Amino acid sequence: MNSIRQVPTRVKTRRVETNLGAEREQFDKQQLSSISKAINSTETPVKEKHARRIILGTHREKGAFTFWSYALGLPLASSSILSWKFCHVLHKVLRDGHHNSLQDCMRHHSSLIEIGSLWGNLHDKYGQLVALYSKLLCTKLEFHVKHSEIRPNLEVSDEVLERTAGSDINNVFQLTIEVFDYMDAELRLAETVLRQLNTSIAISTLTAGQCRLSPLIQVVQDCSHLYxxxxxxxxxxxxCLPADTLQGHRDRFHDQFHSLKTFFNKARDMLYFKRLIQIPKLPDVRQL
Structure with a gap:
């Protein structure tokens, strides 16, 4: 009886390598397609399905290497709308992508500063937004690299926050300032978007308005945790400290509280957000 001949190991290895190569090529094509469809110069909001595929890609390869390899080839200096949508996708990647995406993105911190500086120096409404968004993303990167226990989606338990703050009151004081700075960056972006749109209810039903508004979903999510x-x-x-020592912190908190409450109230009244996210309700001022 003839025995079945075993396939030589080197042939098996070659087949595996060929299959892996084909899978990698297919993955790269899918990622390039999703990035091209999500980040372009058309004044429309980023489609969720394209952003989701990019995010899933970071989980598959355990980082944002492929995202950045394609993103660096985008003509960000040629279109402020394209740069705005790039910032939006990057915000999503940081919040929902694989945890290694943070370090991969931090490697391109200087590129974010450059693109923000470029558009901030031009008289362009989207350029103004890009400058603020890049500042927010840089602040986000710096904060989470420094405080690695707090994930970029900011969804952490009180125990993790307590551990991050530590027992040294000076560290708690400094961390509070950093959270204030983080919130300021979020609020400046939200306020400028809404000011540009004049908070018209009708504008939120148009794709041009939604292009500006869609990143505010992530801003709402960030702000609710930062608050x-x-x-x-x-x-x-x-x-731990006398009340007069913390007067500056209290003043800053109240300023941010009023800004955040105004932002949330305006967003809650806009048709665009009603079907996408539940806007948190903040307490009345007299309750503080």
Whole structure:
């Protein structure tokens, strides 16, 4: 009886390599297609399905290497709308992508500064937004690289926040300032977007308006967590330091609270957000 001949190991290895190569090529093509469709100069919001494929790609390869390899080839200096949509996709990648995406993105911190500086020096409405968005993303990168236990989606337990703050009250004081700075960057972007649109209810139903508004979904998500952080940290500070020492912190908190409440109220009234996200309700001023 004839025995079945075994396939030589080198042939098996070659087949595996060929299959892996084909899979990699297919993955690269899909990522390039999704990036091209998500990030372009058309004044329309980024489609969720394209952003989702990019995010899933970071989980597949355990980082954002492929995203950046294609993103660096985008003509960001040629179109402020394209740059705006790039910032939006990058924000999504940081929030929902694989955790290694943070370090991969941090390697391109200087590129973000450059693109923000370029568009900030030009008289262009989207350029103004790009300058603010790149500043926010740089602030986000710096904060989470420094405080690695707090994920870029900001969804952490009070125990993790407590551990990050530590027992040294000076560190708690400094962390609170950093959270304030983070919130400021978020609010400046939101306020400028809404000011450009004059908060018209009708504008949120048009694709041109939605192109500006769509990143504010991530801003709402970020701000709701940052607000919670500031409240927790201020309670911790007031338990250890005299009230007059923290007057500056209290003033800054109240300014941010009023800005955040105004932002949330305006967003809640806009038709665009009603079907996409539930806007948190903040307490009345007299409750603070």
């Amino acid at each position: 919670h952080f500031t409240v927790k940290l201020l309670f911790k500070l007031h338990a």
